[in-house]
Amino acid sequence: MKFGTSGLRGLSVDLKGRASALYATAFARHLLESGQAKAGDPIFIGRDFRDSSPEISATCIGALARAGFRPVDCGTLPTPALALYSLQHGAASLMITGSHIPADRNGIKFYRPDGEIAKQDETAISSFADAIGGADQAIDEARGTAEDQSGPCEELFFERNAALLPGGALSGLKVGVYQHSTVARDLLVRVLLHYGADVVPLGRSETFIPVDTEAVSEDTIALLRGWTAEHRLDTIVSADGDGDRPLVSNETGEPLRGDLLGLIAANFLEAKVVVTPVTSNSGIEAAGSFAVVRTRVGSPYVIAGMDEAVAGGKNQVMGFEANGGLLTATPFTINGQEALPLPTRDSFLPILSTLYLAATQKKPLSAVAAAYRMPVAAADRLENFPVETSARLMTHLRQSDTNLAAFLDPIGQVAAKSDIDGLRVTLADRRIIHFRPSGNAPEMRCYVEAETEEGARSLLRQGLDTIKDWAKAN
Structure with missing residues (x-):
């Protein structure tokens, strides 16, 4: 088990039983010893639709009860709904989810009473886990049950989203909802109907389907295109497994990039400070009247950037990741009402703000996107790319400018570079290529920017091929 860009991740078979009991106990110990919670406090637990999630959830409930807390079961629901409910009650929470990764993997996201854990919390939890479970010490893996508060938890999140737009704001839009196995599937339909949209549920599955909204698969895009044409839809919306990353396609079924959804939401909110990772589009700085702060990839780094802005006296502070998940660090006045901070990824606000923009401009989403x-x-x-190989490649590229220039010579000349998270290189012709090992899987990621779609596809192919060639030779 290890912490990645967002939470603890690992194979489901490894997380079941001992590991989930161990890390839930370690989290409880961290809360108690840091003074963030006390014995007898409630602690909320949610989960996604993976086959392994109910067992892992029950094991965590048992461990938290033995550690002195009062576990509360919030059922299957979006991660931002669980986070909002926990914040309202000033209580910690755990979300059992592997987000968008394959069904044979799972994870746990941890929340303090004031929001998502930070990197220092991850270090403390890992240290407690090492101490508690050291030397193969026996761990009580008995599962438990808890009071069910899934109804009030879901209702609070619905009420938040039902107040974001004017009544009937999406009337005239025909919206498909790709339901697959996301825990957001029923709430998305309910919220869109509330705003007057003509909603068509699509592709509901009782088997878990991993949908990565940041790198939408060709199979998923084919589904979106087919449904769009068949039902004459203006858009299809969806989310990943735990409902914290949005997916919005245009009137042809082509997905919009997550960072564009975040940008649209930033303008909708009239944000003054936007915090986003280095992997988000380089055009964001010129696309709004806000200051932009760049961070490493992962919600803990975005949250740290937002916290720093708030500590510096800034207001109307928000952030988003390249996957479109949106976070708010301060209150925002929306539709004449105050929306309280929700400093964890949320898929609903970027979806709603994007559809609202299309509805108010009376333009197809392709035109809305092109206008930016x-x-x-x-x-x-590159999947199944050994972590050791990724590390050797990044060490080689960082070792000298000569190594980096030689590696990229078949692609272009280096003009500038950033080492915030991976290596992001601006080429002499202003194209951008960024190499970054995944934070939670044996994968090597490549991000590119170019003036044209064909140019971006070509650069991406070149980048991935160059990585593979280097790996074979070294």
Whole structure:
């Protein structure tokens, strides 16, 4: 087990039983010893639709009860709904989810009473886990049950989203909802109907389907295109497994990039400070009247950037990741009402703000997206790419400018580079290529930007091929 860009991740078979009991106990110990919670406090637990999630959830409930807490079961629901409910009650929470990764993997996201854990919390939890479970010490893996508060938890999140737009704001839009196995599937339909949209549920599955909204598969895009044409839809919306990353396609079924959704939401909120990772589109700085802070990839780094802005006296502070998951660090006045901070990834607000923009402008989403005149971006990954090979490659590229120039020589000349997270290189012709090992899987990721779609696709192919050639030779 290890912490990645967002939470603890691992194979489901490894996380079941001992590991989930161990890390839930370690989290409880961290909360108690840091003074963030006390014995008898409630602690909320949610989960996604993976086959392994109910067992892992029950094991965590048992461990948390033995550690002195009062576990509360919030059922299957979006991660931002669990986070909002926990914040309202000033209580910690755990979300059992592997997000968008394959069904044979799972994970746990941890929340303090004031929001998502930070990197220092991850270190403390890992240290407690090492101490508690050291030397193969026996761990009580008995499962437990808890009071069910899934109804009030879901209702609070619905009420938040039902207040974001004017009544009937999406009337006239025909919206498909790709339901697959996301825990957001029923709430998305309910919220869109509330705003007057003509909603068509699509592709509901009782078997878990991993949908990566940051790197939408060709099979998924084919589904979106087919449904769009068949039902004459204006858009299809969806989310990943735990409902914290949005997916929005245009009137042809082509997905919009997550960072564009985040940008649209930033303008909708009239944000003054936007915090986003280095992997988000380079055109964001020129696309709004806000200051932009760049960070490493992962919600803990975005949250740290937002916290720093708030500590510096800034207001109307928000952030988003390249996958479109949106976070708010301060209150925002939306539709005449105050929306409280929700400093964890949320898929609903970016979906709603994007559809609202299309509805108010009476334009197809392709035209809405084109009006931003962003550089064309693309991303992909090499799966089953050994972590050791990724580390050797990054060490080699960072070792000298000569190594980096030789590696990229078949692609272009290096003009500038950034080492915030991986290596992001601006070429002499202003194209951008970024190499970054995944934070939670044996994958090597490549992100690119170019002036045209064909140019971005070509650069992406070159980047991935160059990585593979280097790996074979070294």
